[in-house]
Amino acid sequence: KAGVTQTPRYLIKTRGQQVTLSCSPISGHRSVSWYQQTPGQGLQFLFEYFSETQRNKGNFPGRFSGRQFSNSRSEMNVSTLELGDSALYLCASSSGLGTDTQYFGPGTRLTVL
Amino acid sequence: GESVGLHLPTLSVQEGDNSIINCAYSNSASDYFIWYKQESGKGPQFIIDIRSNMDKRQGQRVTVLLNKTVKHLSLQIAATQPGDSAVYFCAENKRLSFGAGTTVTVRA
Numbered sequence A: 001k002a003g004v005t006q007t008p009r010y011l012i013k014t015r016g017q018q019v020t021l022s023c024s025p026i027s028g029h030r031s032v033s034w035y036q037q038t039p040g041q042g043l044q045f046l047f048e049y050f051s052e053t054q055r056n057k058g059n060f061p062g063r064f065s066g067r068q069f070s071n072s073r074s075e076m077n078v079s080t081l082e083l084g085d086s087a088l089y090l091c092a093s094s095s096g097l098g099t100d101t102q103y104f105g106p107g108t109r110l111t112v113l
Numbered sequence B: 001g002e003s004v005g006l007h008l009p010t011l012s013v014q015e016g017d018n019s020i021i022n023c024a025y026s027n028s029a030s031d032y033f034i035w036y037k038q039e040s041g042k043g044p045q046f047i048i049d050i051r052s053n054m055d056k057r058q059g060q061r062v063t064v065l066l067n068k069t070v071k072h073l074s075l076q077i078a079a080t081q082p083g084d085s086a087v088y089f090c091a092e093n094k095r096l097s098f099g100a101g102t103t104v105t106v107r108a
Helices: none
Strands: A006-007 A010-013 A021-024 A032-036 A042-050 A052-057 A064-068 A074-078 A087-094 A108-112 B004-006 B010-014 B019-025 B032-038 B046-052 B056-058 B062-067 B072-077 B086-092 B104-108
Touching: A006 A087, A010 A021, A010 B086, A021 A087, A021 A108, A032 A074, A042 A064, A052 A064, A074 A087, A074 B062, B019 B086, B019 B104, B032 B062, B032 B072, B046 B056, B046 B062, B046 B072, B072 B086
Parallel strands: A010 A108, B010 B104
Antiparallel strands: A006 A021, A021 A074, A032 A042, A032 A087, A042 A052, A064 A074, A087 A108, B004 B019, B019 B072, B032 B046, B032 B086, B056 B062, B062 B072, B086 B104
16 A cells, blocks of 8 residues: 655745645544654644644644645645744654544655745 | 643663653543654654553554543653654544654664
8 A cells, every 4th residue: 555645856946935734544544634844843733634624733824724625635835935934844644533543654844935 | 721742852772772762641521642753754653552441552672651630641662763753642532733743862
């Protein structure tokens, strides 16, 4: 079974631009979560989607948004990029909500100049 | 807010020795804990989990201990190998911030 895939793997943007990242979960998984990883803050939860609905949200500004499609694929968008948005963005999928195991993708490395 | 956090940011271990990585959590109502391993250039990988109705759970060369009284979690790696060099995260359920993790370096 293929793992979680994320595209693109690397991205360079400038301040003020917007960016869209994509995540394809493991086949059959319906829950997708997004995390931001930085050296100083570690892994920070952004949001979780299940059956095309946002179920949980972390403490991030409204510039960070996401969505999930009927095939469970998910995208996250960051608008008006700031230097501090430079990070590794990780996507994780699981079969459902609750305390089941998450499987992470390799991440998208975003650099904001 | 609720949080989990690791005690030490770095741990250097001699190959063949046992490693112990510690983690504290603040939410006494938490009922599920997970340890992840993240190697360079990869996403976190599930190692082992434990539910709050257990004190100990063993996997292959790894053991997780849960002390609910002091809200402490530990991961023990037996006979540490070079391939164990990575960043280790503990997580409470799956949605909270994981913290910066503990970087384990194995010395040959």
